[in-house]
Amino acid sequence: MKTISKENYLKIIFSREEETGKPITTTYLADKLNVSKAAITDMARRLAAEELIAYERYHGIRTLPKGKKLAVEVIRKHRLWELFLLEVLNMNWSEVHDEAELLEHTTSDKLMNRIDKFLGHPKFDPHGDPIPNRNGKFPKTAKRMSLLESAEGKKYKIVRVNDASKDVIDFLSKIGIELGSEITVKKILPKNEGALIKNGRRLHSISGNIAAALFIAPAEKGRKR
Amino acid sequence: MKTISKENYLKIIFSREEETGKPITTTYLADKLNVSKAAITDMARRLAAEELIAYERYHGIRTLPKGKKLAVEVIRKHRLWELFLLEVLNMNWSEVHDEAELLEHTTSDKLMNRIDKFLGHPKFDPHGDPIPNRNGKFPKTAKRMSLLESAEGKKYKIVRVNDASKDVIDFLSKIGIELGSEITVKKILPKNEGALIKNGRRLHSISGNIAAALFIAPAEKGRKR
DNA sequence: CTTAAAAGTTAAGCAATCTTAACAATAAAG
DNA sequence: CTTTATTGTTAAGATTGCTTAACTTTTAAG
Structure with missing residues (x-):
């Protein structure tokens, strides 16, 4: 139960x-x-x-999958409620979390979808945390590569390059990276001391500077279309 | 607890x-x-x-008083939620009750007051049931005297006379009753067969017709001002 | 007033979610 | 690789909110 x-x-x-x-x-x-x-x-x-x-x-x-599904549903409810309380009911930032903590367990999917619709299907809650959609899918979120220690070994897509200096552009083009490239994060050094990534078969060492300029989002899984 | x-x-x-x-x-x-x-x-x-x-x-x-207070708080939450779900989130009439049944137990007073304010401090829920205010006071509700069997022995105020025919007006003025009069309901006969009321010291028998035309609301208790 | 039906209570027990205290396994440090 | 500190588990028991079954009180009917 x-x-x-x-x-x-x-x-x-x-x-x-x-x-x-x-x-x-x-x-x-x-x-x-x-x-x-x-x-x-x-x-x-x-x-x-x-x-x-x-x-x-x-x-x-x-x-396990069943538990994951349930957890995501609760997280969705929590985040939607937080947004709703803050934006629609003008509650204080500080009150919103505890309130959502209670409501998330007594809200039907139907009601939650109404609120989702009311809010215009938002993708992020007031803290910037992603809100899973009604099918449990999280929006892809882009983050600075330098902050992504947790996700080593996974495939990412370059979605933003937050530095227009010639040096950076040149370096990236030299190693074959551009907007939309898919790379694999091999290692992120703490304290923004750089990273090790793989682009195709080639392994590259990246400076802290550049790791901070690159915004990456999880690459789509499954078959290409 | x-x-x-x-x-x-x-x-x-x-x-x-x-x-x-x-x-x-x-x-x-x-x-x-x-x-x-x-x-x-x-x-x-x-x-x-x-x-x-x-x-x-x-x-x-x-x-007991403590239990009454708690019950009224829950009822307030229930009715406000029902109204909110129906009016603001456009939920169906049929879904609203069960949903409110859940939410009423996990809503802080603070949140409820926000919703109350958002709705403009409504006095009645979608079913027409009165919504107690934040202090637990119910709005006075006027009802046809003929339907008020339950409230015998109590003091009421005449708040509406829903019949403008000369007969009715004449009868009422004859027994000294007008808008605003305070009377005590002594007996309401079932099936709209009339009533027995006391106006001051005098006891009057009222026909079903007239009992149905008189709208009464509970008289204020406590000292007069 | 008696008595049977209806209403209400008690006793024993179960499931969920905790607690504390005693014990066991794992990890860390030398 | 042993020893100890940390981490985790088990056992026993409490509380809440239920159940069923047996028993008691009240009510209603004659």
Whole structure:
């Protein structure tokens, strides 16, 4: 059965997994949810029984497709509510989060779609976080390459080059990169000290400067059209 | 502690008490809430322990001030949400009730006041039911005297006379009744067969016709100003 | 007034979500 | 590679809100 508690667990598990790419620990969840670690283990068993998560004793939690879907629905509701409360009802920035935290669990999909429509199908909430659409798809979001440590190993598309200086342009054209190029991020050094990317078969080292100028968005998966 | 379940119990207990003026029975609640009678007894003990209701074994439930206050808050939220969903979000008449049933328990007073303001402090919901204001006061509602069986013994004010025929006007003036008069309802006969009212010290018998033409609203309580 | 039907209560138990305390596994440090 | 600190699990128990079944009180009918 779907409960408020379970929705909250899944929401946090999902978000954390997106952030780290690693299994979520008991301690992290106990902290975030303000409950004992025993409570986490307990719930983990129940969520696993419903195939919402994969849970391996002593080795953390991962979401399964069903759990992911539920989590995304809750996140969608949360973000739409935040926007709605802020923009339509003129609530304060500071109040909006807690309010949405409550409403997100008692809002039907139908109502949520009404609100979505009312707001003009927004893609981002007041914090700039992406709002998944009614099918659970997140809008592609472009970020500075220099800030993308978490996403190493994945394919990205260059969507903006935030620097028009000759040096930068020249360097990029020299290594065969232009707007729309698809590259693979191999390594992002912390503190904006550059990056390692792969363009086709060639591996290139990028300075911090340039990594900060390049805005990249996840490349489409699946077959090309 | 305040829970969704308790709010629902109180809401129904309060409404039923307003309607009948009598203690609420276990069977009635079990029916309304779709739970066993044992569950009602159980909850009654818990609500009584919190002084939300007065509960006497085998003799039903009455609300206490604290419970009344809570119930009115929930009713206010319910009705405001219904209006909001219908008018602002264009939801269907049929969907609005169930949706409000959920939202009413997860909406802060602050948010509710925003919605109230957004709607222009409405006094009635889409069903015509009165919406209590933020202090829990219901707007005075005028009703045909012929339909007010429930309210015998109380003081009312004549707020509308929905019949301009000479006979009616003459009769009323003969017994000393005009717009604004305060009378006490002594007896309302069912099937619109008339009423017995007291105007000052005099007792008058009213025909069904006239009882249907007189719109009355609860008289103000407390000291006159 | 008695008695059967209706209404209400109690007892035992279950599921969900917690808690604390004791114990077990893993990871980190030497 | 052992030892210890950290992390995680289990067991037992509490609370909320239910259920069913057995029992008690009240009400209504004769």
